[in-house]
Amino acid sequence: MVSFLFIVRRLxxxxxxxxxxxxxxxxxxxxxxxxxxxVAAFFILAWVVASGFSHVHRVRLISERIDAESLGSxxxxxxEVPFPAGEAxxxxxxxxxxxxxxxxxxxxxxxxxxxxxxxxxxxNARSGAKNKRDTGRDVRSNEVRAVVTPGEGTSSLTLIxxxxxxxxxxxFRVDNGVNLENMQAITRAITRRISERRRDEAAQxxxxxxxxxxxxxxxxxxxxxxxPHFLYNTLASAQLxxxxxxxxxxxxxGNLIVYLxxxxxxxxxxxxxxxxxxxxxxxxxxxxxxxxxxxxxxQIQVPEPLMRVPLPPMMLQTLVENAIKHGLEPSQxxxxxxxxxxxxxxxxxxxxxxDGRGFSxxxxxxxxxxxxxxxxxxxxxxxxxxxxxxxxYPNGVAATITxxxxxxxxPHA
Numbered sequence: 001m002v003s004f005l006f007i008v009r010r011l012x013x014x015x016x017x018x019x020x021x022x023x024x025x026x027x028x029x030x031x032x033x034x035x036x037x038x039v040a041a042f043f044i045l046a047w048v049v050a051s052g053f054s055h056v057h058r059v060r061l062i063s064e065r066i067d068a069e070s071l072g073s074x075x076x077x078x079x080e081v082p083f084p085a086g087e088a089x090x091x092x093x094x095x096x097x098x099x100x101x102x103x104x105x106x107x108x109x110x111x112x113x114x115x116x117x118x119x120x121x122x123x124n125a126r127s128g129a130k131n132k133r134d135t136g137r138d139v140r141s142n143e144v145r146a147v148v149t150p151g152e153g154t155s156s157l158t159l160i161x162x163x164x165x166x167x168x169x170x171x172f173r174v175d176n177g178v179n180l181e182n183m184q185a186i187t188r189a190i191t192r193r194i195s196e197r198r199r200d201e202a203a204q205x206x207x208x209x210x211x212x213x214x215x216x217x218x219x220x221x222x223x224x225x226x227x228p229h230f231l232y233n234t235l236a237s238a239q240l241x242x243x244x245x246x247x248x249x250x251x252x253x254g255n256l257i258v259y260l261x262x263x264x265x266x267x268x269x270x271x272x273x274x275x276x277x278x279x280x281x282x283x284x285x286x287x288x289x290x291x292x293x294x295x296x297x298x299q300i301q302v303p304e305p306l307m308r309v310p311l312p313p314m315m316l317q318t319l320v321e322n323a324i325k326h327g328l329e330p331s332q333x334x335x336x337x338x339x340x341x342x343x344x345x346x347x348x349x350x351x352x353x354x355d356g357r358g359f360s361x362x363x364x365x366x367x368x369x370x371x372x373x374x375x376x377x378x379x380x381x382x383x384x385x386x387x388x389x390x391x392x393y394p395n396g397v398a399a400t401i402t403x404x405x406x407x408x409x410x411p412h413a
Contacts, residue, residue: 006071007052013171014048015041055174062177062184073175074162075183079190081157083197085112085150092146092157095189099144099182112148117141117164118182120175142179144186159186213375234287241290252290258283271380271407274341274350275307277316284317285337288324295334296324302341302350309341309348310407312376318369319352319399327356327396335396348405353398358391370399377401381408 018041025037056066063070081088086109093107096114105116119141143164149156161179163169234256241249259280282300289296320337328335335355342349370389377385385403392398 002068002071003056003066006056006068007049010048010052010171010174011045014044017172018044051174055176058177059180062181070180073170073173073179074167075160075179077159077183077187079157079159079187081148081155081190082153082194083155084153085148085155088155088157089114089148091190091193092148092159092186095186095193096144096146098189099185102144112150114144114146116144118144118178120178142175142182144182146186157190159183161186210379214379233291237291248290252287255283255286255290259287270313271310272313273307274302274309274311274316274348277311277313278302278307278339280314281316281320281339284320285324292328292334296328297334297336298339299336300339302339303343306341306343306348306405309343309403309405311350311401311403312380315373315376315401316350316352318373319401322369322399323352323354323356323397327354327358329356331356343405346405347402349400349402351398351400353392353396355392355394355396358396373401377403384409 018037022037022041056071059070060066069075081091083091089107089109089112093105093114096102096107096116097105099116099118101119102116103119105114107114141164143160143162145160147158149158161183163173163175163179165173234252238249238252238256241252278300282298285296285298289298316339320339323337328337338351338353340351340353370387374387377387381403385401387399387401389397389399
């Protein structure tokens with residue numbers, strides 16, 4: 001119905017014009033045969049109908065809808081841009097300059113305006129035919145005007161696409177949807193650039209967060225390498241034992257030396273091995289056994305071939321310390337710590353288990369240590385490693401780290 005009214009309106013405008021011309025001709029010129037006027041009027045009105053249907057068809061192809069707004073030759077749109085005025089102006093200026101056949105683009109940054117002429121193409125022209133611009137003949141063109149209005153952190157864009165002719169000319173001529181297409185092309189270009197900017201910002205935020213997490217994990221590692229309270233307590237215990245049991249004091253100091261030697265900071269991003277980490281954990285537990293006595297038992301079951309499996313430093317130590325602090329020390333009866341390892345399908349699973357207090361309603365720590373384990377595994381191995389912590393039957397907790405036996409996957413180029 002809308003397209004029918006559009007064509008009828010143009011027919012009425014042309015018919016009225018023809019009638020006016022005929023009346024003027026008849027009043028100014030002597031009477032003659034009328035058939036030339038009728039033939040001319042017939043062909044003109046036929047052309048009006050054909051061009052009207054062509055315009056409606058092309059608008060439907062471009063916008064997939066037919067209404068009074070889309071059928072018009074002049075289009076106005078308001079777009080909210082989530083950037084400051086300067087950045088929004090740059091986006092609009094680039095989008096206008098990307099239009100096909102655009103010329104004479106004038107952009108004034110101070111007033112935040114962009115103007116340009118877009119030459120009308122003959123879509124039915126044969127391939128290789130010269131453009132009217134090349135022949136020096138006058139070519140009607142279309143105009144694009146964009147005005148950016150600043151806001152608080154955002155901007156508003158007013159976009160106008162219209163033919164370069166008086167508004168009354170729209171009753172007689174159509175633009176075959178060229179200005180509607182220009183409007184949509186600029187809108188798509190702006191949307192694409194905003195999306196690209198958002199993706200870049202998201203990627204930068206992820207990279208920044210990853211770097212921050214890596215820094216926090218490294219700092220946590222340095223803090224965990226030599227725990228001051230553990231060191232002070234061990235030295236104090238050794239000092240007491242030198243008076244009452246020198247042999248045990250010597251054993252404690254020997255284990256402390258092993259623990260400190262294996263806890264020295266390594267070069268950045270360097271990996272340890274399961275064997276080295278097991279030596280540190282064993283020295284730590286042997287020191288605690290001298291302090292806790294029969295309340296602490298230790299069982300280690302790690303096959304010799306797995307001793308060479310690469311492992312991030314201090315990761316095993318974190319699980320062992322959690323088993324002592326949150327599992328066995330709060331329990332009056334103490335308990336046992338198991339350290340086991342097994343290999344399946346190219347992956348090594350290292351488990352630290354205890355039969356202590358287990359999970360409790362009052363927590364048992366801040367969870368920072370286990371969070372660091374997960375984050376360091378993710379940063380070093382991506383999806384190739386995993387960490388799981390479950391209840392240990394009948395009492396206690398079992399924490400398992402699973403890593404590729406060959407080490408972290410090589411980074412992509």
